[in-house]
Amino acid sequence: MAVRRSRPSLCISVDIGADGPIPGPYSMPGLGAAVAGVQDAEGFTAADPEARTFSREPLPISDDFVPEALAVNGLDRERLRTEGLDPALALGRFAHWVREVSEGAQPVMCGYPASYDWTFLYWYLIRSTGESPFGHSGRLDMETLYATKAGVPLRTVAKRSMPTELLPRRRHTHHALDDAVEQAELFAHLMAWQGPVSPR
Template sequence: MSRRRVKPSLYISVDIEADGPIPGPYSMISLGAAVAGRQDAGGFTPADPEEHTFYRELRPISAEFDEQALAVSGLDRDRLCREGADPAAALSEFTAWVGEVSTGAQPVVCGYPVAFDWMFLYWYLIRFTGGSPFGHSGCMDMKTLYAAKAGLPLRAVAKGTMPRHLLSRRPHTHHALDDAVEQAELFANLMAWEGPGA
């Protein structure tokens, strides 16, 4: 019996900043992405997370925003309303970039935690491009990955509970590209880690 050939996975660390808790009423105001590595039958190969990156600041799509959410990124919403990229253009450019960097592989979003970033990214892709290069579920949560390898309940996990050697030495700045690169390093470390008993 022959085994079906499975395409490699190309992991892309994604971080977004938003001006509220959910897409639609609120806006994704920046999008950063960095290639974290590639996995095939032979294992995982990390990438230099600064080699292939994508970053855009987007024009808000509604008048609604939450001051506390907006303050996290430090981005100027008035400036974004004037100068931010059109969401349809930015997401089309992102889709093209994903296609370029993932030639011969299936792209997968990874994030820490991935739920918030995936929710905005997938909504924006469907709303503004009509499709997603990741399908409807092509994402991996680093928090879950760590919990499974560490044998811990998910809600017991925070970056502060992780062994220091797993964490990136880069600061978490809440700039979407900086954080995507930082998370790409965390992801590579988690993929190589064999667990607390190793």
């Protein structure tokens, strides 16, 4: 009986800029993505995170926002009211980009942390396009990946506690595309990392 080989996973780092804690009442006016690499039966092959990227700024979907959230990501809601892209168009283009770059592979959304970004991304995809190119659960959390490899409790994970060789060289700017690229670099480091060296 022939063994059916599974398709490789195309790991896509995604970062969103939001103006509140949950989608619906609040908006996702920033979306950035970068291809981090491919995982198959042979292992993980990192990609140049700046080679294949996506970035859009969707129009806000409500008048509600949390000022502190906007202060973090620096998004200008007044500018986006006139310059932002219709969410259906923005997410439709994103879904098309994901399918294009992942041809022959299964796309997996990677985030740090994935839970927050995935919540907004999946909600927007379903609301705007009716489906998700990642399916309903195609996401990987980098915090969980590190906690598992490092053998530490999940809630203790923070970038400042990680070994320096894992940290990206790029700055964390809170701009969605910049941060997606930075996170793609972190993801590649995490996938290659064997875990902490045990003392002899």
